[in-house]
Amino acid sequence: MDKVPTIKDVALLAKVHAATASRALNPNTRDMVSARTANRVIEAARTLGYAPNSAARSLRTRTSSVAGVIIPDLRNPMFPPIVRGIEDGLREAGYMALLGNTDGDSERERELLAAMRGRQTDGFILATSRREDPLPAEYGGRPVPTVLINRRSDADLPSVTPDNVMGVHATVALLAGLGHERIAHLAGPQELSTGWERYRAFLDAMAAHNLTVAPSRVAFSAGFTEEAGYRAAVALLDADTTSTAIVAGNDLIALGAYLALHQRGLRCPEDVSVVGFNDMPFLDRQRPALTSVRIPQYEIGTEAARLLLERIDNPTAPAKRVVLPVDVIQRDSTARPR
């Protein structure tokens, strides 16, 4: 046999019509076929090493068992565990993931969505949405099953996010408990839900502790990167030299703050405590080991896969918004103020 076997070959060997073979091979239609012929067909398929041609199946059924996963950049340590979780979650349902990176470029995102849709992708998991995105969630008049992760948009779409509000409240509570009163915030980009939610939560948490937030104690980072975080931290330290603690929008921003503090001759945690968010890998090896909010990255992935499969199954069900619990991991970057 030097040719890939088709369903016709299987049918021939099992002495049935191709249509019957199809019914026997497909679990959903198997009970339209007598058990005896079903077994004969399955046996024939096995001996031939038959594997269905998914292009033909896709063409016919307009489904592909492939999901598109679009993220900003796989090299951001946030994403590998999430993507791994997605892959594992999809696998159980026989789905596979097509991966694409946008580098935050929405033009690129549009291209990727188009290219993936052309490949009959059954649905999308997007980690790239902006807060006010016009949702790209339909195609040819039909909604395309879509789940947002990490970030949310205004659109009424299912999402899986870490509990940003609780996370920030917990960090502020930790710092306040240590005796800090002049707490600064290095906020992430406000057009992203993560940056925005954490900033709002910071204001709220400070108020809850009866602490005031001087405008000079908030700086906005242009991105969730160490580089942008460094620049924001420099701006913060230029505007205000009295803060004893910094709540950073994420870990990379916090690491940028480490740099800026070091340059000013300020020590962490002796002079300034710093807290990150996400608890990305190897934070425990930083100097000092960074206190951060651990988010269940792998579970974000598996949960997103689950939601997407649900959505594919029933595209009009109400959009669930799953919020996963977080923990503060206390390390060496937080201490009492002097």
Added chain:
Amino acid sequence: MDKVPTIKDVALLAKVHAATASRALNPNTRDMVSARTANRVIEAARTLGYAPNSAARSLRTRTSSVAGVIIPDLRNPMFPPIVRGIEDGLREAGYMALLGNTDGDSERERELLAAMRGRQTDGFILATSRREDPLPAEYGGRPVPTVLINRRSDADLPSVTPDNVMGVHATVALLAGLGHERIAHLAGPQELSTGWERYRAFLDAMAAHNLTVAPSRVAFSAGFTEEAGYRAAVALLDADTTSTAIVAGNDLIALGAYLALHQRGLRCPEDVSVVGFNDMPFLDRQRPALTSVRIPQYEIGTEAARLLLERIDNPTAPAKRVVLPVDVIQRDSTARPR
């Protein structure tokens, strides 16, 4: 228009036959069509927002412009930059990547290969091959274009690897130059080409420096993980307490060695120098910052994509073995012996 447009719709609008529209839309056949009609077709496609149905195209052409990428685990910090490089390299040719993780399980790998082939994958990039793998590189009697990365197998397949030999030679030269003579090796798994090549290179480099390798100064790690590296390092320190330097099979093994040294009350680099391999992210933040061999991870990805595309284009061309240059990055984990 509440229906996805097909090539017939485009043809209708451009007042040509579907076959002509197909020829006009496909760059390879465009010159079979007059420039005027080609433009008319392209214009029509744009106004309709036409995107070709790739299932239909795949069914017809038996190609998919999709490559399968199979790695052990995306959460290993080695892989994100490589996968990103693959993605970028494939994209230029209009290809996309289906991603799969095996956790080193070859049964799982077999399943993944089968599932991806069923999806008409045009080729594979594998980071999972064992040294003596029976190559899974044909299907239905035809060879499936395959490129190995990072690791190689005995099979005659194209591969992209870092220069393990030069890398190890450079680390041994560095240590010898610092005055070390009793240099130990924490070797990676010998069934993987990376572990094996680095071990052979270590023996060779030691000989080149007229240094002897006592058997008690080599321990084999069961895996390229921090955990396995720790266990191997414990075994090493049990067998030999006179080494002044350790060449580790990769960075994670080196980090495992950090742990073991610390437990024994040995300081790095004062008591024992340590060198890693791969220069994974954030090594500069370890305590002490780890000296390592930097490998061009992103380029491994882009180069693998290039090789795969070449191979798809011409499956019978001789298998190139690309070896990419490496650098030793000297940090704080290496010093003169006392």
Added chain:
DNA sequence: TTGAAAGCGCTAACAA
């Protein structure tokens, strides 16, 4: 329960 027939959308061989 099974078979016959049609067709998903595209492209390649052949004809004009």
Added chain:
DNA sequence: TTGTTAGCGCTTTCAA
């Protein structure tokens, strides 16, 4: 240069 025709492999009516 363009149109006609056929068929890739599968699933799904419809009929028997």
